[in-house]
Amino acid sequence: MARVVVDVMLKPEILDPQGQAVQRALPRLGFDGIADVRQGKRFELEVDGTVDDAALARIHEMAETFLANTVIEDFVVRVES
Amino acid sequence: MARVVVDVMLKPEILDPQGQAVQRALPRLGFDGIADVRQGKRFELEVDGTVDDAALARIHEMAETFLANTVIEDFVVRVES
Amino acid sequence: MTSRIGVVTFPGTLDDQDALRAVRVAGAEAVPLWHRDRDLHQVDAVVLAGGFSYGDYLRAGAISRFSPVMETIIEQAKGGMPVLGICNGFQILTEAHLLPGAMLRNNHLHFICRDQRLTVENAATAWTADYEQGQEISVPLKNMDGRYTADERTLDELEAEGRVAFRYTAGGNAADGYGNPNGSLRDIAGITNAAGNVVGLMPHPEHAVEPLIGTGGTDGLGFFTSILKKLVSAS
Amino acid sequence: MTLDTVKHASGTPDAEQPWRELGLKEDEYARIREILGRRPTGAELAMYSVMWSEHCSYKSSKVHLRQFGEKAPENDALLVGIGENAGVVDVGQGYAVTFKVESHNHPSYIEPYQGAATGVGGIVRDILAMGARPVAVVDPLRFGAPDHPDTRRVLPGVVAGIGGYGNCLGLPNIGGEVVFDSCYQGNPLVNAGCIGVMKHEDIHLAKASGPGNKVILYGARTGGDGIGGVSVLASETFDDSKPAKRPAVQVGDPFQEKLLIECTLEIFREKLVAGIQDLGGAGLSCATSELASAGSGGMRVELDRVHLRDATLSPEEILMSESQERMCAIVEPDKVERFLAICEKWDVIATVIGEVTEGERLEIYWHGEQIVDVPPRTVAHEGPVYERPYARPSWQDALQADDANALPRPADAEELRAQVLRLVASPNQASKAWITDQYDRFVQGNTVLAQPEDAGMVRIDEESNLGVAMATDGNGRYAKLDPYTGAQLALAEAYRNVAASGARPLAVSDCLNFGSPEDPDVMWQFAEATRGLADACQTLGTPVTGGNVSLYNQTGETAIHPTPVVAVLGVIDDVTRRTPIAFAEEGQLLYLLGDTREEFGGSAWSQVVHDHLGGLPPAVDLDRERLLAEILISASRDGMIDAAHDLSDGGLVQAVAESCLRGGKGARLVVPDGLDAFTFLLSESAGRAVVAVPRSEELRFTDMCGARGLPATRIGVVDGDAVEVQGAFGIPLDELRAAHEETIPGLLA
Numbered sequence A, B: 001m002a003r004v005v006v007d008v009m010l011k012p013e014i015l016d017p018q019g020q021a022v023q024r025a026l027p028r029l030g031f032d033g034i035a036d037v038r039q040g041k042r043f044e045l046e047v048d049g050t051v052d053d054a055a056l057a058r059i060h061e062m063a064e065t066f067l068a069n070t071v072i073e074d075f076v077v078r079v080e081s
Numbered sequence C: 001m002t003s004r005i006g007v008v009t010f011p012g013t014l015d016d017q018d019a020l021r022a023v024r025v026a027g028a029e030a031v032p033l034w035h036r037d038r039d040l041h042q043v044d045a046v047v048l049a050g051g052f053s054y055g056d057y058l059r060a061g062a063i064s065r066f067s068p069v070m071e072t073i074i075e076q077a078k079g080g081m082p083v084l085g086i087c088n089g090f091q092i093l094t095e096a097h098l099l100p101g102a103m104l105r106n107n108h109l110h111f112i113c114r115d116q117r118l119t120v121e122n123a124a125t126a127w128t129a130d131y132e133q134g135q136e137i138s139v140p141l142k143n144m145d146g147r148y149t150a151d152e153r154t155l156d157e158l159e160a161e162g163r164v165a166f167r168y169t170a171g172g173n174a175a176d177g178y179g180n181p182n183g184s185l186r187d188i189a190g191i192t193n194a195a196g197n198v199v200g201l202m203p204h205p206e207h208a209v210e211p212l213i214g215t216g217g218t219d220g221l222g223f224f225t226s227i228l229k230k231l232v233s234a235s
Numbered sequence D: 001m002t003l004d005t006v007k008h009a010s011g012t013p014d015a016e017q018p019w020r021e022l023g024l025k026e027d028e029y030a031r032i033r034e035i036l037g038r039r040p041t042g043a044e045l046a047m048y049s050v051m052w053s054e055h056c057s058y059k060s061s062k063v064h065l066r067q068f069g070e071k072a073p074e075n076d077a078l079l080v081g082i083g084e085n086a087g088v089v090d091v092g093q094g095y096a097v098t099f100k101v102e103s104h105n106h107p108s109y110i111e112p113y114q115g116a117a118t119g120v121g122g123i124v125r126d127i128l129a130m131g132a133r134p135v136a137v138v139d140p141l142r143f144g145a146p147d148h149p150d151t152r153r154v155l156p157g158v159v160a161g162i163g164g165y166g167n168c169l170g171l172p173n174i175g176g177e178v179v180f181d182s183c184y185q186g187n188p189l190v191n192a193g194c195i196g197v198m199k200h201e202d203i204h205l206a207k208a209s210g211p212g213n214k215v216i217l218y219g220a221r222t223g224g225d226g227i228g229g230v231s232v233l234a235s236e237t238f239d240d241s242k243p244a245k246r247p248a249v250q251v252g253d254p255f256q257e258k259l260l261i262e263c264t265l266e267i268f269r270e271k272l273v274a275g276i277q278d279l280g281g282a283g284l285s286c287a288t289s290e291l292a293s294a295g296s297g298g299m300r301v302e303l304d305r306v307h308l309r310d311a312t313l314s315p316e317e318i319l320m321s322e323s324q325e326r327m328c329a330i331v332e333p334d335k336v337e338r339f340l341a342i343c344e345k346w347d348v349i350a351t352v353i354g355e356v357t358e359g360e361r362l363e364i365y366w367h368g369e370q371i372v373d374v375p376p377r378t379v380a381h382e383g384p385v386y387e388r389p390y391a392r393p394s395w396q397d398a399l400q401a402d403d404a405n406a407l408p409r410p411a412d413a414e415e416l417r418a419q420v421l422r423l424v425a426s427p428n429q430a431s432k433a434w435i436t437d438q439y440d441r442f443v444q445g446n447t448v449l450a451q452p453e454d455a456g457m458v459r460i461d462e463e464s465n466l467g468v469a470m471a472t473d474g475n476g477r478y479a480k481l482d483p484y485t486g487a488q489l490a491l492a493e494a495y496r497n498v499a500a501s502g503a504r505p506l507a508v509s510d511c512l513n514f515g516s517p518e519d520p521d522v523m524w525q526f527a528e529a530t531r532g533l534a535d536a537c538q539t540l541g542t543p544v545t546g547g548n549v550s551l552y553n554q555t556g557e558t559a560i561h562p563t564p565v566v567a568v569l570g571v572i573d574d575v576t577r578r579t580p581i582a583f584a585e586e587g588q589l590l591y592l593l594g595d596t597r598e599e600f601g602g603s604a605w606s607q608v609v610h611d612h613l614g615g616l617p618p619a620v621d622l623d624r625e626r627l628l629a630e631i632l633i634s635a636s637r638d639g640m641i642d643a644a645h646d647l648s649d650g651g652l653v654q655a656v657a658e659s660c661l662r663g664g665k666g667a668r669l670v671v672p673d674g675l676d677a678f679t680f681l682l683s684e685s686a687g688r689a690v691v692a693v694p695r696s697e698e699l700r701f702t703d704m705c706g707a708r709g710l711p712a713t714r715i716g717v718v719d720g721d722a723v724e725v726q727g728a729f730g731i732p733l734d735e736l737r738a739a740h741e742e743t744i745p746g747l748l749a
């Protein structure tokens, strides 16, 4: 069993009202000094067997076609150590 | 400017309907060998100045009281390199 | 013989019964279609109804678009079969890349349910011929992820080709349904593909086909009478 | 840990057991030992403790609730009464309607989104279990002070949870309430109601009969949700300082519930079940023991067959788990295959976990070893019953003596105008559109009326236009001043709201939200309120068909206001005859129906202007309510009125303001002889409504009122774009709209 993480974030040019709402609330809660907040998704995949290059390539494809919508989102795939 | 990432995931014992829906869809899309999927949130915070221990402690508190709902979620704070 | 219009039920589709009713009210034969079934049962057109297919999990429409029925619909839509995507159906159409752009969380981050004023910008599609260009109509709107977005180039292209089918009408009171309800770029409420057979929009014309029910108007009926006329004249 | 089997329990009579931690009292534990003739196993102890909790057993309230049955009015419409998952009434044309209101107060305070969401999920499954298709939901809500920081946490979460779950299920939200009062600060009330429709022959009951029939658990997998939730949450006050006691929160999956609904309805259509029960509080403990108890008694369950989300759960935990979106059905053996096929079609997991047996014992096995062997009736239906002591509180007289009618009144027209504006802008009177716009009210395409109308109304037959209406009401301030009258006023208001929409009130469900039953003051409030409600139901001819009791709503020693929430269901033969609240046609005449007296005790005015609660609530005259309802229904059926709005908190001016804003038209009002402007506008006398009458119908309408003896006073006309009170003041609609509509977004957005 190995864990692969896929992080999906809205592209920088896309308005992220969730992140903005968080950022706007921070000063009210007494937290200053945060210049920007973006909110995205994190997927934790438990993979059967070992994660070799072939497996990673498949997960990359899965992220590209399914986990992220590349019209609006970027993604990163990493093997969790 | 430094980037701090807060990952928020549902606690393991809490039902994650989103992750389950994703996992159930995978075989249909031709992706096998994924034993489990959990979906959580990823916050990217752009922090003014340097991220010292005091700043990290503050962000930790922010995550605990605001970014995560600790009744049902766990979180991890990390400085992005 | 009247035309057969199919309405797809995915797990979590909610407005399929309403869409079937709207098809009937317009005088066509309503045919329920099932997501696992590749066969479209000789329908002449398809409505992808509103709701929360697969709970809107991952992204609205993201899981449904991979269902067996969609494989056939995608193929036939490319061949000219009329397809109308309402709300979740619109989201499925963008996820399936039959229509450009994507739908994002409303800018106020809430689900919104209200009467909505729309301006018909393109009265030449398969689903809008019974309206006048520039006509204002009122139909219910209800969604969580209704903010239309696309990159600038795509938006310019849509405008230039007259493919913005509906815009949120500006200029009046929000209480009367005017204004952009969710931050959609360029006030876009619905678009069409270049051929005019595939149309998607966020508001719900199928909820505005009978007096008394819903908003109490029949402004949405035109979608269903438009397609019926088109199909009848083609046959 | 060794498995605590029945055999093991018999051999170790003196083993220590955590009955106290599970919320049982010493004598209750002793009784369990007596019933079983030995000490209970861990699994049995879990079952008894959760089923004998206040929440499941109604042990403190039972003796009072009996009145609803004893005093039930003769009513041919009642098909299924109290005791089943929900009551069922006949609405004609072969249709039956089932409806019920439930509370999810404590979970919603801990985790507002999930608490409220699973509250909706639970009540919908109750309705489904009766054999009905759920067609609408309502959500009566109470929160703490609107400007309190915790309200900003709780309210948006609750609203998002109700919307998130209900919208995703495809059930229109057609009504409810939002009330703020600091008494609910640590105890918000999240009540949720659901209406379902079926044909008479489709009514299903929760009972397991027919030895050899299979017990099928279907729906979501079982996880660690809310383990101990029922007993810990409902039998003790939630105490913030002990986070360790916080039980695992239940998380809802509305998508799964939608599949469960469609799957179950298809199963009903093919007549595949002999008995059915939803899994709610107390999970499998409740479902198996209730099904067996209501049937012939015998059932055998192989607990290890239950599909788990978490493989480490112990059998006790599986029995207590409150995982959502599950149902339990009793199915004849030759129908099992088809049953499972339908579940597969809808992607719903289903498992045969046991069968109905000849005997009278509920036996549960874990990998072949017996861990439960009990008479199911002792678990489900023969739990403890308490006659809790109660007495009129020592402070009640002083509270009633503190007369609101004696409070300083506005000195002149200008001050009256200012107070009226403050009132329509106050959080309790302001428009709730910011909240209700987050709910889908159109889905299913049958909604005739929804917020902000007096009652929600849905069409149930497309051919005949048969419809049902529902309103929920409850005024905790009135009930605090006098719980007997307060409960009757709650019923009267909901009844009036339904009639104002044009529907005939038929039956009642209630959700009784009170403090700790161990406090004699609270118990008195509860006793008085139930007595008041039962008496009033008898007089109005509307039986209580079911409901829910929520106790221990208190923070420390301080209880919430007694808050009986009453839902009235009505029927309308032709929804095209429904009456909206909007004043939409200029020139129509406004009539005030009923009598206006000086009644300010518990009023919105006394709260907003004086922050005062004292005196007596408005008087109740149930015969008058009945007459008013008859007139409103006849007038709507015969086309004599175009709009109607009942008068309640905020009085006449509130109703007129709402009707004007809804229709976008103003009104000119004249203060009737014998009344001063202040009393005319702001008194909260019950039994009243304002109606808009087309001029052509005036004579017919006033003749009818005159002949039937209902006071009808012409008070003005629909006209212009302001609310004008002749000789006093005017408020332009724009100013009124801003005052009424900006408050809630200002507080919460």
Ligand SMILES: Nc1ncnc2c1ncn2[C@@H]1O[C@H](COP(=O)(O)OP(=O)(O)O)[C@@H](O)[C@H]1O
Pocket (backbone or CB within 6 Å): D138, D139, D140, D141, D173, D174, D175, D176, D177, D178, D432, D435, D436, D450, D451, D452, D453, D454, D455, D456, D472, D473, D497, D646, D648, D649
């Ligand atoms: N939480 C809610 N959910 C749905 N509808 C609501 C809610 N709160 C208020 N409403 C609706 O808003 C309208 C006004 O509510 P209210 O002033 O309490 O009515 P009334 O005084 O007639 O009982 C009604 O249509 C009511 O059903």
Ligand SMILES: [Mg+2]
Pocket (backbone or CB within 6 Å): D453, D454, D497, D645, D646, D648
């Ligand atoms: Mg009312």
